[in-house]
Amino acid sequence: MADTATISSYPSTLPRPRDEQAALEAVWASPRSWRIVTDVNNTVIGYFYVGTAMLFFLLAGTLALLIRLQLAVPSNTFLSQETYNQIFTMHGTVMMFLFAVPVVEAMGILLLPQMLGARDQPFPRLGAFAFWAYFVGGLVFFSTLFFDLAPSGGWFMYPPLTSSQFSPNIGADFWLLGIGFIEISAIAGAIEIIVGVLRTRAPGMTLDRMPMFAWTMLIFAGMIVFAFPAVILATILLELERAFGWPFFIAAKGGDALLWQHLFWFFGHPEVYIIFLPAAGMVSMIVPTMAGTPLVGYRLVVVALIATGFFSFGLWVHHMFTTGIPALSLSFFSAASMAVSLPSGIQVFAWIATIASGRLRWTTPSLFILGFLFIFTLGGLTGVMVAMVPFDWQVHDTYFVVAHFHYVLVGGMVFPLFAAFHYWAPAFSGRALSERLGKWTFWLMFGGFNIAFFPMHLAGLMGMPRRVYTYPAVMEWGVLNMVSTMGAFLFASGIALFLIDLARNLRPGGSDTAGNIWNGGTLEWLHNREYGPRSIPIVTSADPLWEQPHLARDVDAGRYYLPGSITGRRETIVTSPIEATPQYLLRLPGPGWTPFLAANFTAAFFMLLTVKAVTLALISGVLAVAMLVVWMWDSDPKPLEPVDIGGGIKLTTYASGSLSHSWWAMIVLLLVAGSLYLAYVFSYLYLWTVSPQFWPKPEALAPVASAVLSAFLLVSGSAILVAAGRVLPHRSRSGRAFELLTGLAAAILLAALIAEVSAQSQAGQRPATDIHGALVFTAAFLQGQIALPILVMAGFVIARSLGGRLVLERRVIFDNFSLLYHYTIGQSLLGLLLVHGFPRLAG
Amino acid sequence: MSADFKGIRPLADLLRLFIAPAIWLAHLGALYAAEALICAGPQRGHDDKMSWIVFLFTVAALMCLIILAVRTFRPGDGVPRSSGQTSAWFRRITLLLAVLSGSGVIWTSLPTAFLPVCSSAP
Ligand code: HEM
Ligand SMILES: [Cu+2]
Numbered sequence: 001m002a003d004t005a006t007i008s009s010y011p012s013t014l015p016r017p018r019d020e021q022a023a024l025e026a027v028w029a030s031p032r033s034w035r036i037v038t039d040v041n042n043t044v045i046g047y048f049y050v051g052t053a054m055l056f057f058l059l060a061g062t063l064a065l066l067i068r069l070q071l072a073v074p075s076n077t078f079l080s081q082e083t084y085n086q087i088f089t090m091h092g093t094v095m096m097f098l099f100a101v102p103v104v105e106a107m108g109i110l111l112l113p114q115m116l117g118a119r120d121q122p123f124p125r126l127g128a129f130a131f132w133a134y135f136v137g138g139l140v141f142f143s144t145l146f147f148d149l150a151p152s153g154g155w156f157m158y159p160p161l162t163s164s165q166f167s168p169n170i171g172a173d174f175w176l177l178g179i180g181f182i183e184i185s186a187i188a189g190a191i192e193i194i195v196g197v198l199r200t201r202a203p204g205m206t207l208d209r210m211p212m213f214a215w216t217m218l219i220f221a222g223m224i225v226f227a228f229p230a231v232i233l234a235t236i237l238l239e240l241e242r243a244f245g246w247p248f249f250i251a252a253k254g255g256d257a258l259l260w261q262h263l264f265w266f267f268g269h270p271e272v273y274i275i276f277l278p279a280a281g282m283v284s285m286i287v288p289t290m291a292g293t294p295l296v297g298y299r300l301v302v303v304a305l306i307a308t309g310f311f312s313f314g315l316w317v318h319h320m321f322t323t324g325i326p327a328l329s330l331s332f333f334s335a336a337s338m339a340v341s342l343p344s345g346i347q348v349f350a351w352i353a354t355i356a357s358g359r360l361r362w363t364t365p366s367l368f369i370l371g372f373l374f375i376f377t378l379g380g381l382t383g384v385m386v387a388m389v390p391f392d393w394q395v396h397d398t399y400f401v402v403a404h405f406h407y408v409l410v411g412g413m414v415f416p417l418f419a420a421f422h423y424w425a426p427a428f429s430g431r432a433l434s435e436r437l438g439k440w441t442f443w444l445m446f447g448g449f450n451i452a453f454f455p456m457h458l459a460g461l462m463g464m465p466r467r468v469y470t471y472p473a474v475m476e477w478g479v480l481n482m483v484s485t486m487g488a489f490l491f492a493s494g495i496a497l498f499l500i501d502l503a504r505n506l507r508p509g510g511s512d513t514a515g516n517i518w519n520g521g522t523l524e525w526l527h528n529r530e531y532g533p534r535s536i537p538i539v540t541s542a543d544p545l546w547e548q549p550h551l552a553r554d555v556d557a558g559r560y561y562l563p564g565s566i567t568g569r570r571e572t573i574v575t576s577p578i579e580a581t582p583q584y585l586l587r588l589p590g591p592g593w594t595p596f597l598a599a600n601f602t603a604a605f606f607m608l609l610t611v612k613a614v615t616l617a618l619i620s621g622v623l624a625v626a627m628l629v630v631w632m633w634d635s636d637p638k639p640l641e642p643v644d645i646g647g648g649i650k651l652t653t654y655a656s657g658s659l660s661h662s663w664w665a666m667i668v669l670l671l672v673a674g675s676l677y678l679a680y681v682f683s684y685l686y687l688w689t690v691s692p693q694f695w696p697k698p699e700a701l702a703p704v705a706s707a708v709l710s711a712f713l714l715v716s717g718s719a720i721l722v723a724a725g726r727v728l729p730h731r732s733r734s735g736r737a738f739e740l741l742t743g744l745a746a747a748i749l750l751a752a753l754i755a756e757v758s759a760q761s762q763a764g765q766r767p768a769t770d771i772h773g774a775l776v777f778t779a780a781f782l783q784g785q786i787a788l789p790i791l792v793m794a795g796f797v798i799a800r801s802l803g804g805r806l807v808l809e810r811r812v813i814f815d816n817f818s819l820l821y822h823y824t825i826g827q828s829l830l831g832l833l834l835v836h837g838f839p840r841l842a843g
Numbered sequence: 844m845s846a847d848f849k850g851i852r853p854l855a856d857l858l859r860l861f862i863a864p865a866i867w868l869a870h871l872g873a874l875y876a877a878e879a880l881i882c883a884g885p886q887r888g889h890d891d892k893m894s895w896i897v898f899l900f901t902v903a904a905l906m907c908l909i910i911l912a913v914r915t916f917r918p919g920d921g922v923p924r925s926s927g928q929t930s931a932w933f934r935r936i937t938l939l940l941a942v943l944s945g946s947g948v949i950w951t952s953l954p955t956a957f958l959p960v961c962s963s964a965p
Contacts, residue, residue: 207929207932208929208932208933299935299939300939302936303936303939303943306861306864307864307943307947310864310865310867310944311864311867313868314867314868314871331954338950339947339950339951343943577857578853578857578933579929658853658854664854667854686879689879689880
């Protein structure tokens with residue numbers, strides 16, 4: 001471990017071996033030509049990812065232009081009503097799900113390793129999988145527009161409008177499965193980001209020295225972990241209703257359409273901050289560089305970030321102010337809505353103070369940031385207006401709201417994003433973007449945006465409703481809309497100019513970048529190549545390039561840690577989460593087909609299911625699982641002797657337990673699963689408050705004995721798996737007992753599930769009859785959804801043991817399996833308690 | 844080195860940062876749930892019961908936050924193994940978050956002082 005003596009004696013000035021760098025380059029070389037799709041390196045995947053997200057921005061932007069064309073004059077007939085509905089639904093959905101969240105995640109995948117001084121993300125193949133899943137799923141989803149299959153229920157898809165009664169065609173199913181799938185990919189990316197930020201920082205980069213962008217990405221990813229499961233559950237429920245008639249949203253059978261709104265906005269409100277926080281993080285990186293001084297109030301900004309992350313979850317009901325929830329509840333949330341403006345305000349003041357304490361250079365990124373501050377502040381003000389309950393009744397569902405959220409979204413994320421593109425281009429491209437074109441881009445976008453959206457406030461106050469495909473020629477509506485449309489095209493011309501700039505100046509991929517032209521202080525401004533910096537520095541401040549004058553030169557000369565490839569593979573240093581002390585050397589996987597194929601088969605599975613090609617879907621599903629198994633087979637490489645990463649630091653090459661980076665990933669995954677289940681528990685209780693009369697009398701419930709039996713099975717399953725862990729054999733001993741016990745544990749989990757389902761059926765519960773039955777079987781469904789992977793994983797664990805790849809000294813696969821297993825037992829017990837206990841308590 | 848990091852210590856240390864805002868969120872959720880179950884549940888309308896619940900939850904949340912805040916003044920708590928600088932930083936952040944969340948708790952429970960419970964929106 002790096003004690004002070006070794007730190008001060010660093011960097012080493014000894015000459016490096018001659019072919020060390022060439023070897024490092026060879027290990028990290030990308031496959032040529034079309035085989036590039038097999039690469040998993042964050043620089044390659046990051047490019048693809050950002051590029052794809054921008055493609056969706058352009059596509060959804062084109063749809064926005066179509067909307068504006070239609071609305072330019074009153075009583076226009078350019079688009080039919082149904083087409084218009086599809087177009088604005090797709091515009092909203094694509095912008096929110098295929099652009100805003102993915103582009104931020106993409107920037108994280110691309111930037112974070114360079115910024116943190118890592119060679120790559122901790123799970124390169126997971127990142128590649130997330131990207132390809134998003135790419136294929138997104139394109140298929142978008143193309144439904146061309147087949148007149150696109151959903152038309154608005155981007156938040158409220159039932160009953162989206163139930164099979166009112167939306168019988170498969171457009172809604174495409175939305176549900178497509179978006180559900182893309183959310184899963186977003187979660188995969190979030191896991192990658194959390195573990196990356198916490199475990200792969202350069203030595204010495206303690207939490208209080210971490211770049212602000214990394215902080216925001218950490219909070220961002222954490223919010224995804226808690227927010228996305230709610231909407232995934234909502235899509236599962238709606239899809240179960242549409243496909244099998246489980247009546248979650250049908251009032252006649254005890255369901256409630258409001259449940260969708262609750263679940264959706266539990267995700268939807270944090271979503272706004274999920275989008276906004278990373279953009280704010282970008283601003284917090286750019287402002288100090290452009291002002292030439294460290295960020296003022298670093299500590300307060302961190303506090304503000306954490307607070308925003310939590311406070312934004314408290315706001316879900318404010319989107320439903322006109323839906324008749326008791327007044328007191330409403331005022332809790334109204335108060336919470338305003339509380340969240342405090343932390344946002346802290347950040348704005350930190351930026352302004354930074355600008356004031358330094359000297360701002362008038363570069364393109366600075367302009368975009370000032371534009372952002374202006375627009376976002378206005379959006380915040382109208383937001384406070386909307387948050388006031390009586391005002392909301394006035395403007396609900398008018399163009400005022402459309403104007404408000406575009407000020408927040410475009411101001412809050414598109415402008416910072418364009419600042420980021422201009423700012424970071426030289427770190428990745430052989431040439432910086434043009435300052436002259438950039439300034440033109442800015443003024444076109446800024447002017448165009450305000451001309452397009454400011455009049456919408458007025459139109460809204462005059463009562464023009466949103467989501468109408470045309471309007472009569474009353475009042476000044478015609479003029480206002482015409483101005484809006486012209487503004488929108490001005491904005492679009494700004495984007496077009498940006499694309500020209502990219503085409504002329506962007507030179508990605510080479511190892512000679514334009515470099516630190518802005519004089520930035522953080523590690524991404526080192527000379528980074530495909531594999532990040534030549535050697536991994538030790539960090540002693542928040543702006544290492546400013547504080548450690550020779551850092552860039554010494555790093556590039558290979559004088560710091562890990563100047564070559566020690567084990568002949570791609571590798572990076574894993575450090576501790578708070579202090580960033582080096583803990584072990586992580587060997588990373590190189591290019592391979594499995595992530596690409598697995599993503600494609602998974603996408604095929606979902607899409608084929610949507611068009612009800614069940615057999616083909618199942619085949620794809622099996623192939624996807626097969627790919628995952630192949631992929632996982634050579635994960636967890638076997639321990640080697642400790643290695644010397646330079647500076648006298650010896651690190652092990654293997655870690656298990658909470659030391660292992662994959663343990664952290666598993667914990668995050670369990671948080672995802674736990675949030676999903678909590679959303680289910682919420683739905684159960686919520687529906688009970690709506691229609692308690694559908695809950696059977698205690699006598700009519702499944703007998704207590706059956707619940708006790710299931711619980712007994714579950715607990716013994718856990719015990720057996722613990723026993724399996726105890727008999728995990730040493731190298732070259734027989735693992736027979738271990739394999740038997742593991743198999744037994746998996747079988748018991750399945751048995752408990754079957755016992756529960758049959759007890760409920762015998763008690764006369766049916767999922768499609770009424771809401772209680774539906775909820776009871778949903779609990780079983782959720783348990784089955786996790787039991788299935790457990791069965792596959794158990795088989796995998798056994799196979800690895802048989803293949804000699806799972807022994808006491810190499811046990812991470814088993815550790816992760818048991819974490820998931822014990823979690824599942826816990827979840828199932830909670831489910832039993834709820835389903836059997838609650839009706840007896842309430843009845 | 845490894846002995847230090849066995850168990851879930853690093854995770855627990857990290858999660859300390861998030862306790863205070865989590866209390867705020869739990870408080871809000873509890874108020875909302877209480878209101879939903881008492882006002883909208885089968886036995887509707889127990890106004891005084893609700894006021895008591897709001898009061899109790901608020902006091903409980905504030906107590907937790909105060910304990911958390913006071914602990915940050917005791918050196919040795921927080922992140923013991925950290926170098927002095929980082930651990931001081933950690934404690935300051937925790938303290939600030941506790942204060943912020945405390946104001947949040949008070950702010951969100953204020954409406955009960957002014958609004959009748961269990962009335963539906965006008
Ligand atoms: C680029 C310029 C943009 C223009 C001209 C534009 C225009 C519009 C218009 C006119 C509507 C209202 C449609 C209606 O209610 O009938 C709309 C809706 C919407 N926009 Fe945009 N938009 C733009 C960018 C964005 C961006 C960047 C985002 C998100 C990041 C976004 C998200 C949405 C959402 C969520 C809706 C609501 C859709 C619905 O009602 O279901 N827009 N947009
Ligand atoms: Cu909101």
